[in-house]
Amino acid sequence: MAAPTWSPGTLYRPGALVQPRTSTGVVQTALQNPDFEQGNVGWDLGPGFSIFSGTSVEGRPYQGNWGLLFVQPAQDSQVREATNLAKVPVRAGQSISASAMVNLGGPSQQFSFWLQLVYLDANDEPVGQPIQGNRVTRPAADWRRISVTGVAPAGAVWAVLQTATQATNYNPTPRARLDSFTWNYAFAGAPDGLLYKAVQAEAGRSGSTEPAWPPVLGVQVVDNEVIWEAVLTNRVVWEARPVLKTGETEPAWPEVPGAFVLDGTISWRTTARNIEDDNCPNTSVVLIAAAKVFGAYRDVTRFSATANPRDWSAVEDAGFLDTGQQSPVSSETKVLAFYRGNMALWTPSTMQLWQVDPDPSQMSLLDTIEGIGSIWPKATAPVAGDVYFLSTLGVRSVSIAGGSTNLQSGDIGMPVDVLVQAELLALQEGEEPLAFYYPSAGQYWLAFPRVVLVFTQSQIGGVGAWSAYDLPWPVEAHAQREGELYLRSGDVIYQVDENALDDDGVDFDGVIQWPWLDFGPAGMTKMLHAFDLIGTGMAEVQFGFDQTNGGLFTAPYEVPADTVPGCPIPMPLSAPSMSVRIIFRGPQEWELQSVILYLDDLRGNP
Incomplete structure (x- = not known):
């Protein structure tokens, strides 16, 4: 009641x-004329302060048409103040937070601004010293926020808000603009x-x-x-406030961290996304493992604090691994990868395996293998429990290269070593090989960037095969979503579709070619009588018969890709070694399962 x-x-x-x-007619919960749109009212302006119009030479206010201007009046270091006339009642322990926007005009202006709360007793005498907020001193010519939070001390009855400034070095024309004062005052x-x-x-x-x-x-x-x-009295008061809304046009975004810009009823603050910890390596060669971020830094590999990638200095949590000492030939870390719960690391001359753990004391070196190096971090990809990486010789796997301790043993990339080495030599300045695993197709992709080599393996441990794609545009990035692969080139995104018969509207051919095969004793002439194909589509068949001239093939002979029904296709040809080339002209769907050659060994007739 x-x-x-x-x-x-x-x-x-x-x-x-x-x-x-x-x-009562005494209490006010809002500041008087906080945005100065009412003109020269609501403020007690000390020396140097005045209200200015946005149409004057002083520049624009933060919002609206009017703002508060300060011009240093004399060559001194006195504190100058402007006081809002909202004198509000408070009780001990009551908190008030206030803020305002300030623009000091440029780095040559050597003075600072801040907000302060002044508390008064029942006789309007100050209670203690004013509570001051953060200072803005000599920023670039952009808007910054000053703020203050104060708690009313014992004996305080009233509170007022002031903005204050103090010169650090006299300049005959120092100027500052202020606007958009606000606070969260509400009397209990x-x-x-x-x-x-x-x-x-x-x-x-x-x-x-x-x-x-x-x-x-x-x-x-x-x-x-x-x-x-x-x-x-005990009651709850609900206050409706307008929802934040952007303006009609996009604002001119400031580029200095900490600067503000007004957009409708929203104030945007520029935030730097970089990590400011001096121990952060700031490198693109990184790995996330054991709830930490590992980053290559010259001859060491630094790691962040556990579950805190912004902290690279925490004692007994962040630190570094002395990886350079394990590679005396080339000590700089170039590649990082995750391999079966451990970290694989490459320098130009060495591969290392490290056990990683959230507890730095549990990290240790597992193995070091000299002669197995890599310098291409983007050409490394995890593939079905293994890691494929790019060396100077070609594509290799950690499981085979590490087990054999060299790059010469039979590995997944050896069939295309010649192609890989040629593409590495053809790389232009700024280009870098890009690799990734496409699990939906069981494929490892390696882009150079227009020539793409794809290793396809139908099942783990099965026999794989390489394909080469010559694209009309460079592959710059990739992404996978719901099992689909997307490639980006410039501002264009392409989807990889196994049902597509052209590439961005351009028909392409499928070419399958075998290396030069002896079909028996080397140097002995063999007589080819006929051949059969098993597959689908229409194919053009060519046979190479001069190994010393890699381009010397028979004329293309078009046949169905499935020739088993009926008689074999006659193809009389004799040579010591031969190469078979099958061409499927686009656009068409095609598949090749087998090529059968019928030939004799003409011994004694080389």
Whole structure:
């Protein structure tokens, strides 16, 4: 039930509650003219301060058409202040936060600005020193935020907000602009939520005129025979505020970290995304493992704190591995990869395996293999429990290269070593091989960047095969989503589709060619009589018959890709070695399962 309204000449017993007839007219919850759009009102401006228009030579305010201008009045270091006239009641322990936008005009202006809260007692005398917020000193010519948070000390009854400045070096023309003052002030209980309780010893009558009700909790006022004390009611007040909304046009985004720009009713702050820890290696050669980020840094490999990639200096948590000492020939780490729970690491001359752990004391070197190096971090990819990497000889796997301790043993990339080495020599400045695993197709892709080599393996441990694709555009990035592979070239994104019969509207041919085969003793002439194909589509068949001239093949002979029904296709040809080339002209769907050659060994007739 609401308390009754005060009435004159009424007998009030001790403990009676009333609410004022009229508003107290003292408490204000908002700053006066905080954006200066009302002109030169609501502020007590100290020396050097004035209200300026956005159409003047002083520049634009942060928002609206008016702002606060400061021009240093004299060559001194005095603190200059501008005070908002909103004098609000507070109680001890009450917190107030305020902020404003300031632009110091450029780095040559050598003075600073801040906000401060001044607390007063019942006699308007200061209670302690003003509580000051952060200072903005000599930034570039952009808008910065100054703010302050204060807690009312014991004895404080009132609070006022000031902006203050102090010169550090006199400049005859220093200027600063301020705008958009705001605070979160709300008096505990709110002015219209205060009730007044009769606290005199005996019942007494109120006066003929309503007293000046004190707006401060616990303060008393005499009303004829009644003494009223301000008390707090228990209630919740909900305040509606407009939802933040962007402006009609995109703002001019500042590029300096910490700068602000207004966009409709939103203030955007420029935030730097870089890690400022001096121990962060700032490298693109990184690996996430054991809840840490590992980064190559010259002859060591640094790691971040556990589950905190912004911290590279935590004692007994962040640190580095001395990987350079394990590779005396070339000590700089170039490639990092995750291999079966451990970290694989390459320098130009060495491969290392490290056990990694959230606890740095549990990290240790497992193996070092000289002569197996790599310098291409983007050409490394995890593939079905293994890791494929690019060496100067070609594509190799950690499981085979590490087990054989060299790059010469039979490995997955040896069939295309010649192609890989040629593409490495053809790389232009700024180009770098890019590799990734496409699990939906069981393929390892290696882009150079227009020539793409693809290793396809239908099942783990099965026989794989290499394919080469000559693309009309360079592969610059890749992504996979819901089992589909996407490639990016410039601003164009392509989807890899096994059902597509052309490439970006351009028909392409499928070419399968065998190396030069002896089909028996080397140097002996062999007689080819006929051949059969097993597959689908229409194929052109050619036979190479002069190994010393790699381009000397028979004329193309078009046949169905499945020739088994009926007789073999006659092809009389004799040579010591031969190469078979099958061409499927686009656009068509095709498949080749087998090529059968019918030939004799003509011994004695080389």
